[in-house]
Amino acid sequence: MENFEPRIIAFVCNWCTYTAADLAGTSRKKYPANVRLIRVMCTGMVDPKYILKAFLEGADAVLVSGCHPGDCHYINGNFKARRRMKLLHEILPNFSIPKERLRLTWIGASDGIMFADTIDTMVDQVRKLGPLNEDKRMVI
Amino acid sequence: MNSYHAIGRNSYLDAARSFFKSLLETGEVQSLLVPLRQDRTNDIMPTLVTDPEDTDKADPFSPSFPLNSAKLVSRLTRKKNRKRVAVFLRPCEIRAVVELVKLKQADMENLVIISSDCFSAFPNSVFNTGFREKGEEFTNEYISARMSASFTDDYNGSISEACRICTDPFPGIADIVINPDHSDAKQVTVESKSDAGGHILAQMGLDEAEPPKDGKEKRKKVMEELGRNREETFQSIQEQTADLEKLGVFFSSCVNCYNCRVACPVCYCRECVFNTDVFDHEPLQYINRSQTRGSLRMPSDTMFFHLTRMIHIGLSCVGCGQCANACPNDIPLSGLFMSVADKAQKGFDYTSGGSIEENHPLSCFFEDELNDVTGI
Numbered sequence: 001m002e003n004f005e006p007r008i009i010a011f012v013c014n015w016c017t018y019t020a021a022d023l024a025g026t027s028r029k030k031y032p033a034n035v036r037l038i039r040v041m042c043t044g045m046v047d048p049k050y051i052l053k054a055f056l057e058g059a060d061a062v063l064v065s066g067c068h069p070g071d072c073h074y075i076n077g078n079f080k081a082r083r084r085m086k087l088l089h090e091i092l093p094n095f096s097i098p099k100e101r102l103r104l105t106w107i108g109a110s111d112g113i114m115f116a117d118t119i120d121t122m123v124d125q126v127r128k129l130g131p132l133n134e135d136k137r138m139v140i
Numbered sequence: 141m142n143s144y145h146a147i148g149r150n151s152y153l154d155a156a157r158s159f160f161k162s163l164l165e166t167g168e169v170q171s172l173l174v175p176l177r178q179d180r181t182n183d184i185m186p187t188l189v190t191d192p193e194d195t196d197k198a199d200p201f202s203p204s205f206p207l208n209s210a211k212l213v214s215r216l217t218r219k220k221n222r223k224r225v226a227v228f229l230r231p232c233e234i235r236a237v238v239e240l241v242k243l244k245q246a247d248m249e250n251l252v253i254i255s256s257d258c259f260s261a262f263p264n265s266v267f268n269t270g271f272r273e274k275g276e277e278f279t280n281e282y283i284s285a286r287m288s289a290s291f292t293d294d295y296n297g298s299i300s301e302a303c304r305i306c307t308d309p310f311p312g313i314a315d316i317v318i319n320p321d322h323s324d325a326k327q328v329t330v331e332s333k334s335d336a337g338g339h340i341l342a343q344m345g346l347d348e349a350e351p352p353k354d355g356k357e358k359r360k361k362v363m364e365e366l367g368r369n370r371e372e373t374f375q376s377i378q379e380q381t382a383d384l385e386k387l388g389v390f391f392s393s394c395v396n397c398y399n400c401r402v403a404c405p406v407c408y409c410r411e412c413v414f415n416t417d418v419f420d421h422e423p424l425q426y427i428n429r430s431q432t433r434g435s436l437r438m439p440s441d442t443m444f445f446h447l448t449r450m451i452h453i454g455l456s457c458v459g460c461g462q463c464a465n466a467c468p469n470d471i472p473l474s475g476l477f478m479s480v481a482d483k484a485q486k487g488f489d490y491t492s493g494g495s496i497e498e499n500h501p502l503s504c505f506f507e508d509e510l511n512d513v514t515g516i
Contacts, residue, residue: 048451049413049444056384056444058432069507079505086513087502090487091450091480096383104514121516133384 006060006126008035008119011046013066015073016109023112031116032123035063042066043104044077048084051102055092058133061101061126065118068106078106100125101132143338145346148327151280152320153199155328159318159344160195160228166343169226169252173212174198182272186212188225200228201320202279203299204272205261208405208462210236214246226252230261231311232302235458235493236405238313242500243456245408252336255311256319259286260295260303263465271298283320302461302474305370310359312494316341322352374479381476384443390476391446393469396439400473401449403466406456406492414445450480455501456492457481 012018018039024031040046043066054062064081072078085104092102103122107115149155164172176187177197184204189195210233216225229237234255240246259282262271271278285293296304303309311317315337321327329352332338381387398414401407413419419441430436459481461474485492488501 049448052444052447052451056447076505079507080502082510082513083502083505086487086510087451087455087484089513090484091447091454094378094480094483095381095387095447103516105516106514118516125516 004127004131006034006123006131007058008061008063008122008126009054009059010035010037010063010065010119011040011043011050012037012063013043013073013078014039014041016067016071017065017105017107017115019109020107020111020115023110024116025112027112029112029116031119034123034126035119042072042074042077043081044072044074044079046081046084048088051088055097055101055132060129060132061103061122063103063105063118063122065103065105065107065115068108071108097132098129100129142351143332143341144349144351145330145341145344146321146327146349147330147346148325151326152201152283152328153276153280155326156200156318156320157195157198159328159330160189160198161192162344162346163226163254163340164189164192164195166340168224168340168343170223171225173209173216173225173227175200175202175204175228177276182275184272188216198228199276199279200256200318201259201283202276203260203262203282203295204264204267205230205300205460205462205465206264207403208236208460209233210240210246210405213237213251214240214408217247217249217251218245220247221250224250224252226254228254228256229311229314230258230460231255231309232258232306232458232460232493233405234311234313235308236460238493238496239406239456239458239500240408241496242503243406243408248496252316252340253311253314254316254318255314256317257311258303258306258309259283260299260306260309261461262298263300263461266298266300287320287322300461300474301373301464301472302459302478304366305373305459305475305478306366307370307459307478309362309366313496319352322354322358370478373475374482377472377475377479387446388437388443391442391471392437394442394446394471395469396442396445397468398445399466399468400463403462404449404453405460405462406453406458407449414441414448450477450484453477454481454484455488455490457485458493 043064046064051062066078089099105118147155147159171188171190173186173188175184177184177199184199184202186209213227241248315334317331317333319329321329332341381390457477459478464474490501
């Protein structure tokens with residue numbers, strides 16, 4: 001897999017990580033184009049089905065990113081997201097989707113640099129892991 | 141709190157029936173949901189009995205297990221009412237009721253749970269071809285054989301996969317436990333496990349009895365046997381479904397009938413997302429999907445459905461095996477779901493159906509926890 005370019009779907013919260021991504025852009029901080037951002041109002045609204053769908057439709061990795069604990073715009077959405085991610089981390093590795101392919105991070109609105117660095121690291125890691133589904137025919 | 145009583149009759153079933161009859165006669169409960177042999181067909185279905193005389197066809201120890209009665213208990217108790225109902229449940233059905241109570245789908249206030257040590261069940265396909273016609277004599281024969289060999293008898297090959305790897309065949313939460321006696325006395329031992337149960341038994345004027353002596357050792361032996369089976373099955377299932385491609389092969393005969401979902405006692409949504417517009421794809425979408433892959437297996441979204449079910453019920457799965465029982469194409473779902481549920485529940489240090497007080501893991505959270513889930 002010499003020329004493998006991972007496809008990463010990122011669910012980012014409107015109030016923190018999306019703003020951080022915006023800040024990375026306005027400060028001309030570059031990050032790999034492998035990531036497709038999907039803005040959601042809160043990580044607490046990321047249904048596990050969204051994540052499953054992303055994996056089954058060809059994503060090599062999924063990132064869910066929102067406000068730091070205590071900073072949630074909706075008070076506790078990110079805590080609920082964390083429990084759901086824990087559940088996915090228990091179930092998906094049974095089917096060779098390791099935790100490295102599904103990440104949860106807290107990136108605040110002012111952390112534009114941290115956002116770019118996170119995407120950098122994640123793309124590197126997933127590139128090493130290789131594609132998730134080489135034969136996608138059975139997978140849906 | 142625990143009191144023991146013995147009822148002796150011509151057979152185990154007669155002894156159990158006389159217990160059910162006098163239970164209704166006390167007036168402590170207005171109705172009783174118990175597996176009952178149906179007229180003419182010999183099918184054994186949960187039946188809500190109010191007339192004490194009608195208990196004469198009750199067959200609680202039969203290996204027939206057509207559905208998980210927890211869903212019926214939910215129907216009987218989901219709204220408050222003053223009539224008290226007693227239900228005879230297998231241990232896995234009790235666990236499902238406990239989960240449904242936590243999910244606000246059932247209520248225990250006016251519920252009296254009666255149970256027994258479980259003698260395992262046959263899949264419908266096995267029970268309905270050969271054993272159903274034999275009638276109640278078979279039930280008496282079956283429990284005698286099961287008890288004398290401590291679950292390693294000739295019937296072991298007939299019992300369902302879920303029962304072979306059962307997590308706990310002994311009732312945890314129950315008011316009254318009624319068990320065939322291990323001696324050859326053709327009697328049942330009735331035990332009260334709660335104050336409510338004790339109160340009811342006191343009204344019935346039963347003979348006092350000694351607690352069974354060899355119970356603990358037999359239980360330990362059974363649990364060890366089941367644990368070994370579980371380990372073996374989980375390992376083979378994990379090999380069969382090690383990645384998404386293999387999982388696709390595992391589900392390749394699935395026709396999206398969703399029987400497994402309907403049969404599942406803890407899958408409780410009134411309207412399942414898989415029946416909504418979300419999965420009414422545009423015709424063009426199928427063509428597009430096929431074009432990106434070269435071909436598309438239809439009906440689609442099979443794996444999505446099963447993975448979603450694992451997420452939805454993994455933490456509540458009680459291992460009753462009704463999903464596999466309901467599958468028209470004999471996909472061994474129970475082993476897969478039980479192995480995934482085992483991991484999920486261990487991850488949260490949670491046991492489904494273990495206690496009413498324990499919160500469902502997705503219904504609560506703490507600020508300082510699971511710090512290893514976040515970060516890169």
